Amino acid sequence: MVGVRQFNEDEVIATALDVFWRKGLHDATMQDLAAATGVQRGSLYNAYGDKEAIFLRAFDQYTGQFLEAAGHALAHADTTTALRNFFDMIIVNMTDGSPARGCLTTRTALDAAISSTEVRQRVQDVLDRLEQLIGKTLSAGPGRRRAADTNRLARVFVTFTRGLAVMERAGYSRKQLKESAATFVDAVMGA
Amino acid sequence: MVGVRQFNEDEVIATALDVFWRKGLHDATMQDLAAATGVQRGSLYNAYGDKEAIFLRAFDQYTGQFLEAAGHALAHADTTTALRNFFDMIIVNMTDGSPARGCLTTRTALDAAISSTEVRQRVQDVLDRLEQLIGKTLSAGPGRRRAADTNRLARVFVTFTRGLAVMERAGYSRKQLKESAATFVDAVMGA
């Protein structure tokens, strides 16, 4: 190598993720990314092409972390406990920081200005994979459910997590979100 | 009156609502509003002050329609039927148009760039009132629930409607959303 990149790519992407998480793909500017990473705008363009390319990398990092944490939380023998762990995890995830950063996936899904197929695809991928994780947990439980019913129920759980993300944005506190999640789990799994 | 306004305010607000619904508060520009309404940008500024003022009027019109439709759908003797009607209504509401417009309340809640207290307050108001409507329906049913439990459950329903709105944005079809809603109602109310 001759012309050597002056910055650590992983660090830059991690920092970019933080910026995107706080501001969203649309509202985060290259200026913001440059300021946060300490890398000049021009260098970012040179290294990645455009903002969306940076976002895709950051988002991949995010979903990797998120799905791993989800899998971890769901890894409990008792299905109901697993689900409670899971909801605890995602609620902490979205109410963390000050001000809270919310859920990046949900924010991205709602960003109307994003027509990019790539981005949309990634959002669908996360939701899909999350549905599969939850489905696995549900079917591992005391099973008197048909496979199709399990799948449908898994999607209901995913949908509810999205609802929590919106409620967080609307101003509900971590405590309120946890209460709703608990009520939901009890109602669905049978209190 | 001497200098007479050249446009019908109700029509302008209705058209503005359509624009905001399709593009969101942030992405809809005064240019868009001017083009859609046929009223010059300058006239809009003169009449309303700024974009947010127009949005607030349009949003009030929207929530009025929405809550009325919700109340109507929920007005059924059988609680489960009422809830199914309600979900049918909101799903049609958010998947209507081509491309579908989604849920304006949810989009607005997620719009990070909006720090305006006024707008945030309206979003909370809609969700609050919706929660009350659903709470009334739940408590009207065969009641062996404590009031606190009813309130909690009503919020779970509201949260789920928000989840549906996100799923719609993520690309799920009307049919898929209806299936999820049906599964949800069955699971919570006891299939």
Added chain:
DNA sequence: ACCATTCTTGACATGATTGTCAATCATGAC
């Protein structure tokens, strides 16, 4: 008819953001 009032219109100033580019700089290979 006249006039005061208010709306309308197009132009303007401003600021933000994107993306490009040529000049410069640093470095590792030889």
Added chain:
DNA sequence: GTCATGATTGACAATCATGTCAAGAATGGT
């Protein structure tokens, strides 16, 4: 040490959006 390579930098052009304003137009009251 020289040099080719590729990163860095700051400037630049092009859009796009907001909000303001002065001049012009239309109208109802007198």
